[in-house]
Amino acid sequence: xxxxxxxxxxxxxxxxxxxxxxxxxxxxxxxxxxxxxxxxxxxxxxxxxxxxxxxxxxxxxxxxxxxxxxxxxxxxxxxxxxxxxxxxxxxxxxxxxxxxxxxxxxxxxxxxxxxxxxxxxxxxxxxxxxxxxxxxxxxxxxxxxxxxxxxxxxxxxxxxxxxxxxxxxxxxxxxxxxxxxxxxxxxxxxxxxxxxxxxxxxxxxxxxxxxxxxxxxxxxxxxxxxxxxxxxxxxxxxxxxxxxxxxxxxxxxxxxxxxxxx
Numbered sequence: 001x002x003x004x005x006x007x008x009x010x011x012x013x014x015x016x017x018x019x020x021x022x023x024x025x026x027x028x029x030x031x032x033x034x035x036x037x038x039x040x041x042x043x044x045x046x047x048x049x050x051x052x053x054x055x056x057x058x059x060x061x062x063x064x065x066x067x068x069x070x071x072x073x074x075x076x077x078x079x080x081x082x083x084x085x086x087x088x089x090x091x092x093x094x095x096x097x098x099x100x101x102x103x104x105x106x107x108x109x110x111x112x113x114x115x116x117x118x119x120x121x122x123x124x125x126x127x128x129x130x131x132x133x134x135x136x137x138x139x140x141x142x143x144x145x146x147x148x149x150x151x152x153x154x155x156x157x158x159x160x161x162x163x164x165x166x167x168x169x170x171x172x173x174x175x176x177x178x179x180x181x182x183x184x185x186x187x188x189x190x191x192x193x194x195x196x197x198x199x200x201x202x203x204x205x206x207x208x209x210x211x212x213x214x215x216x217x218x219x220x221x222x223x224x225x226x227x228x229x230x231x232x233x234x235x236x237x238x239x240x241x242x243x244x245x246x247x248x249x250x251x252x253x254x255x256x257x258x259x260x261x262x
Contacts, residue, residue: 001034003041006048008084013048015040016086018100018113020093021056022221028228029221032244036092036116039250043128047090053080057096059146062103064186071107074099078109089113092246094146094153094220095184101151115147117156117219120249124163133255134165135248137214140207141168142227143178144220152176157219157245164252169213171206179203183222200230208236219245 008016017040023033040047058073077100081089089111091097097115104110123129139161147153154175161168173179182192182199192198204227207216216231218224227242 001037001041005037005041006046007051008048008086009050009053009080011048012085014046014087015048015119016081016084016089017047017049018057018089018091018093018096019049019054020091020096020221021060022225023092024054026221026225029224029244032221032224032246033092035250036246039120039246039253042253043123048084048086050080050084055080057093057099059095059099060186060189062099063184064189074104074107074109078104078107081109081111087112090116090119092116092219092221094144094151095222098146098150115151115153115156115219117147117153117160117245121156121159121163124160129249129253131164131252131256132259133252135252135255137166137248138210138212139166139168139215139217139248140171140210140213141174141217141219141245142171142181142203142223143174144218144223145178145180145184147220148178149176157217160245160249161217164248166215166217166248169210171203171210173206179206181220181223181226183226188222188226198230200226201234203227204230204234204236208239213240215248216240216242217245217248218242 006013023029055073055076058070062070101113224244231237231242
C-alpha cells in the first residue's frame, strides 16, 4: 500500500482491524483487504493492525475438534488485544467476528467488535461517505452464516447496497433461511465428496434464477473464494459476476470522487 498503517501494539488507535486468516493470506482476498484499508485511509479513520501479533482466531480449528489448539490461539490473541490500545475492533471476516464476539469472553477477552458492514453503514448515516452516482447494478446478497444466522447481521449489507444505488433482489433462501457456502466449520479445508453437487454450486443455481442478475454480492472472505470457484464450475460464468461488497463500495466511492473533480 502507498501509505503506512499504524501498529496498534505500539500506538493508540480508535479502530483495531482484526484482519483474519483468509483475508490476509488468500491472494484474491488480499486485494479486498487492500481496498478496505484504502477506504479507511481515504476517509481518515484512525485504525491500526496487530501485524504479525495477530494469530488465527481459532474458529475453524475449534469446529473440527482441535479444542487445545483453539485455546492456545484464543489466549494468544487475547493477550495481544489486551496489550493494544483501541476503542473498538472491526473485522472483514464473519468467522473471526463470531469467535471474538461470542467465544473469547469465556477466556476473559470481552471487546466491542463489529463486522465492517455495520461500521461502513454508520459512516454513511453520519455523512462521512456519500454516493451521488448510483451504481445501478442488479444484485443479490449471500448472507454469511457467521454474520447472518449466528449474529443477526442482515440489514447493514443490504442498506449499503441500497445506499450505493444497487437494485437488490434476495434469493429464495436468504436472511435466517440462508444457505451455507460450504466452507464453514472447517469444510473449506476438506475435499468434497465426488459426484455430489457442492453447496456453492447449488447457490449459484439459485442466484441464476434471478432474471437479469449482474452481481452476486458477498461480505465474507471464504464466501468470495467458494463462489468465484463455483461460478466457473457450475456453468454460469459470463452470466453474472461475484464481488465482495467492499469492491462495490470502492467503485461507488471512485465514481463519487470523479464527480467531485468534475
